[in-house]
Amino acid sequence: MRRTHNCGELRQADIGKKVCMQGWVRFSRDHGGVEFIDLADAYGITQLVFDPEDITSGADKNSISESLRSFTRESAVSVDGIVRKRIEGTEDPKNRTGEVEVLITKAEVLNRSKAPPFELGDQKEGVLPGEEIRLRYRYLDLRRTEMIEALRFRHRFISAAREYLDKNGFVEVETPMLTKSTPEGARDFIVPSRVHPGTFYALPQSPQLFKQMLMMGSMDRYYQVARCFRDEDSRADRQPEFTQLDMEMSFVDMKDIQEMIEGLVVHIWKKIYNKKLKAPFRRISFDEAMNKYGSDKPDLRYGLPMVHITDIVKNAPYEIFQNVLSKGGAIVGLNVTSDLRMKDGEDSIGRNEIDRLIHFVKKSGLGGMTWMRATKDGLDSNIVKYFTPDVLSELKKEMDVKEGDLLLLLAGPKRNVLETGGLLRKKLAEDLGLTDPDDFLFAWLVDCPMFETDPASGKKDAFHHPFVMPTTPLDIENVGGASFDLILNGSELGSGSQRIHDPEVQRKIFKMLGLSDQKIETDFGFFLEALGYGAPPHGGIALGLDRVISILLHRETIRDVIAFPKNKKGQSLLDGSPQKVDDEKLEELQILSIAIDDINIEDIE
């Protein structure tokens, strides 16, 4: 390797050294004589200088000049030179290498670049190209500091995690990518088998069954930086293929798993930020989260809880409330206290803003929203006349109302009210700026149910997944499950659980989820059998890596922390996948496409 230094390295101490620098031409400034080049690589930018009136002995002025002519933007180049101090007053304080520059003694183009389709420099008031362009030319996009930072941060995060897990006896095991398609859960990506025509593998949605079988195989502590695949529609935080930090432990209970994760996160924090993160994390029950914050992943950096006031106002002759109550609905209130709203002596939620909030609430399905202001004379609103002084005073007490507070009241079907209240709380927090983006608050969502019932079909689904150990008898109405979610600033990072290790319990859960004996046998027979050979009590967790990284880096989408992501429609704009394959390949697999474009109408007729 000829390169002696990278572009982020040179300092005053290097002055006088003969160096060879290689990198990309980011900017060049030709002053008609003296010429500057910003040479960039993944480590930084170093200024190169060519000065025809300042040529070191042995250097060939004409040949350098000739080479520099072909130094187009983003060309890969190699330059020999001498590190020298910049002229007094021309140092660049923004650049770590800004006190020195390299006087070119030899210049050579390694590979010339065509004019790049967009600007790669770190724009101050950056005008990034549309994402489509960035993904199409991802290799150029990756040269941008932001992307370099994202991938390096991601690496450091994973590397710190590995370090901790290794120290704690975890073994990294690679589970298969070609696996079996199972009925529940997300849609599978399937892969045809050539040897067994007409049969298919599925890419794993998660290594769930395999990691459990590793426990049965005495592996004791397993982890994997596991790629997972789900053929469902994308979102800003969902990609068809994504990465989880997947773990499993034997002879443990829920608390052991949570403590291990807390230790892991604390370690990562120390490594990355050199800060001590507070552990254990706060725990909040599923019920409390839903009732107070209307979300199973509430942002706990701010308060603004929903207060249930159904019982207080149930006798008030206010028609809207009575209507709702007669249908078994609920009424909740949010107290937007004056200290949250007042900005520079001005109320940030005036009449117009309230109208906007009402509109917001209506969009999510409620009929509207009533509101009251707390003045020094008591609660004031166009509906206070419907409430007796006793009711009003109890309302004030329950919602902890002080003068200047604003109460927002939502009424409707319970589920809808909680959900909307949660969204409203989130919106208020955004509008009022209640969150510090650099404040990272982890919490555990605990005491989760085992099942959830689809309100439309009445069908029972696993709340988490069917391998969660139930915590209550199975014949009661609200069966509990030993599962828990790790949440961070309003996002779910992952869920873990104590698993079922008794085959009979496992079989029963499958049945409760509506699987027939035959389906259980064909899909999970092997797994039930495995549980029957002394499966140890075990449990584990999987953390969505892309999601954590994007949150920690304040990126809007996980695509910004994945080197080569798919677009919203699951396509890779870089290589053009997915694509049709040659007919011969399909024939070999004995596959016939019936996609509209592939059907020859004449064949059918």
Place this chain on the structure above:
RNA sequence: GCCCUGAUAGUGUAGCGGCCUAUCAUGAAGCCCUGUCGAGGCUUCGACCCGGAUUCGAAUUCCGGUCAGGGCGCCA
């Protein structure tokens, strides 16, 4: 499958039915310039997503489509 938003030179944008032979910036090409750092100056090049409708006249209005992003559904 549905809802919302958007689409103008390579890139990012402005654009009131006629002032559009379409703005500005950046870029590219060429020239000038010896201390810049997203250098600067001058010249040139380069665009209204597609189809239909309304209209004397459409980048602009309407309808349909395509593409992109956000969301709902979906994601045990």
